[in-house]
Amino acid sequence: MLAASGIYCSYGSADASIKVLRGADITIKVGEVVAVTGPSGSGKSTLLHALGLLERPDRGKVLVCDEDGWELSTRKRAELRNRKIGFVFQFHHLLEEFTLRENVMMPCLIAGESSEEAASKADRLLEKVGIIHRASHFPSRVSGGEKQRAAIARAIVMKPDIVLADEPTGNLDADTSVEVENLIMKLADEGSRSFLLATHSQDLASAVHRRFSLSSGVLSEVL
Amino acid sequence: MKQKLLWALARRHVWSDANSTVVRMVSALSITGVAIGVAALVILQAFMGGFTEAIATGLTAMNPPLHIFVPGGGQMDDFDLGAVQSIALGVPGITSVVGVLEKPAVVSGAPGTVTGAMVRGTDNAVLTVGVDLARELDIRAGDEIRIASTAGVEISGMGRVLVDTIVALVVDSVRDFGIEEYNCSLIVLPMNTARNIFRAHGELTSLGAYVSSGTDPVMASEMLNTALYEEYVGGGWPVYMSCIPFLAFHGNLFKALGLERIAMTIVLALITVVALLNLSSALTMIAMEHRRDIGVMRAMGLSPSGVFRISIFRGFLLGGSGAVIGLAFSWISIFAVNRFFPIKLDGSVYWIDVLPGVFPVTTAFIVTLSTILVCLAVSAFPAFSALTHSPSEALRYE
Known part of the structure; x- marks a missing residue:
């Protein structure tokens, strides 16, 4: 499903570069839920961005459904992201000028689907995550938990093979975090979709199939 | 989508x-x-x-788009008009050539009113007075005006004025010419009447040529100028004439x-x-x-x-x-x-x-x-x- 090998990432100029990832290797199988934990600034987001084809690593290979993502053209890579990868961000990152329904429709519209088809899919998912009554509300008018639920619905609306979630509960209070964690685990249990979660939450990390730790740029599996 | x-x-x-x-x-x-x-x-x-x-x-409403004249202010006459017509009508875009006789005169209207005016005689015209001039003379269409000109005065050997020209005419219309200068001073009347006033039989002060719509007056004037010059150099007639677009006067x-x-x-x-x-x-x-x-x-x-x-x-x-x-x-x-x-x-x-x-x-x-x-x-x-x-x-x- 998703395999990365020898991922090196660094920031800054050559003489003052900060090495964030030092040869990270990870493989996620179909239906597997994997967590990456580590302190703030350890490079969890960078790892997710590299695996999600958002940030080109200095070195290394990322295979998404057997396609080398970084060898594709920019256009093909964008299409791969659209169809195979879903993203959930810590701060939901919903588009403020669009309603929750429109936000969820967005990946379908980017894929070229009709607005009716996209709206129908969006409504089904909003129903599933329990916020259909907020479908026509703008993000500024709903709670943090509802925003994150909408962000999760948006991430899975294209039925991606893998969902990359970057601290999905990091910005929520304890009760809402539990709700969102339960939602993620419920979606993960549905089967064919894999999840890679970067999280501080021990509860969430302990509920997944496999767990990795990222420290000083080195990614290692916690056995 | x-x-x-x-x-x-x-x-x-x-x-x-x-x-x-x-x-x-x-x-x-x-x-x-x-x-x-x-x-x-x-x-x-x-x-x-x-x-x-x-x-x-x-x-341009009151003047033909092309102005043909003798440089230096030389007089023209009906013979020149006929000769120029025969050449000008061969120039593409020129539709007709008319003679113009234009001279200053003194004009009076209602009792006690008198002023200077520019009298222009041309073919197929009726007596028309500029709207401001009519106001100054306190006249309307149908009223009578008197035009006096020194151009027709004859002086005897004793220095005495033998004939002075004062013509009384009925105004056919009062018109807004669109330009203040014309409204204040212009009187347009038939060519024959103008010649009577100025005692200028057969005489013209200039010629005017009209062009068809869509014809560039500048281009037409250049072509007519060339034709006139060739006729003059070729010895067709002894008077050198020049043609300029009327708006060039106000260039x-x-x-x-x-x-x-x-x-x-x-x-x-x-x-x-x-x-x-x-x-x-x-x-x-x-x-x-x-x-x-x-x-x-x-x-x-x-x-x-x-x-x-x-x-x-x-x-x-x-x-x-x-x-x-x-x-x-x-x-x-x-x-x-x-x-x-x-x-x-x-x-x-x-x-x-x-x-x-x-x-x-x-x-x-x-x-x-x-x-x-x-x-x-x-x-x-x-x-x-x-x-x-x-x-x-x-x-x-x-």
Whole structure:
């Protein structure tokens, strides 16, 4: 499903570069839920961005459904992201000028689907995550938990093979975090979709199939 | 669908109820700036062009477009008219040639009124008096005027005036010639009557030639000049004649108006440039405000060309809206000024009493189109800037 090998990432100029990832290797199988934990600034987001084809690593290979993502053209890579990868961000990152329904429709519209088809899919998912009554509300008018639920619905609306979630509960209070964690685990249990979660939450990390730790740029599996 | 999505994104980035007040204000100010710039340019061209056109129309309405004369003020006669006719009618675009006899005279109307006037005799004319001159003489159509000329005076060997010419005539019409100068001083009457007044039988002061619509008078005058010169050099007749377009008599005026128009256009174009600079900074600000959103869109699979197009569409929406609003505002302003708030002018200074606004269709089209094109060019900077950032960088940006 998703395999990365020898991922090196660094920031800054050559003489003052900060090495964030030092040869990270990870493989996620179909239906597997994997967590990456580590302190703030350890490079969890960078790892997710590299695996999600958002940030080109200095070195290394990322295979998404057997396609080398970084060898594709920019256009093909964008299409791969659209169809195979879903993203959930810590701060939901919903588009403020669009309603929750429109936000969820967005990946379908980017894929070229009709607005009716996209709206129908969006409504089904909003129903599933329990916020259909907020479908026509703008993000500024709903709670943090509802925003994150909408962000999760948006991430899975294209039925991606893998969902990359970057601290999905990091910005929520304890009760809402539990709700969102339960939602993620419920979606993960549905089967064919894999999840890679970067999280501080021990509860969430302990509920997944496999767990990795990222420290000083080195990614290692916690056995 | 995708194109529709990109337009929707661009539209909501520049204007949406969910936008921050600052973004909406910046968008509104940008649109207003461009609208003012476009409207200022179009309105300027409308009134400057209207003024020039009104004067040119007024001048040419009372005069044939081509003026044929003997350099140095030499006299012409009916023979010259016939000879020139035979040559001029061979020049493409020239439709007819007429003789003109024009001399100053003294005229009186109601008892106690007397003034100087320019009397012009031409074929197929009726006695017509300029509206201001008629007012000064206190006459209307059907009233009688008396015209006196010293041109027909004969002096005996003893120095005594033997014949003075005073002719009483009934006015056929009083007319607004469109130009203050003509309204104040011109009397048009039949050629035979003019010759009687001036005792100038067979004599003409100049010739005039008319051209068909669509014929350029300048071009026609050059061709006729060449033909006249060849006839003179070839020995056809001994009088050298010259032809110039009538408006060339007022060439300095039209050049001055043209220069003034260029200067004002430059000044107002600078307003538009300032508006476009404002638009540029607004687009940059809107792009920065939505940088993270663009990162999210890229994460969802939007291609870099999609990002580029959103940025260009934003510029098109702001610049295009501004240009269209400016265009509409200028049309409404010109209509309102012409219809409800006419700009009065001192006719003795400006020749016309009211400043007419003529909506300049071609200029408006060029101004609007070039403004939109510049807006697109201006939006290219944030568009390219958006392309240089990786999605990851945009997502980290807070």
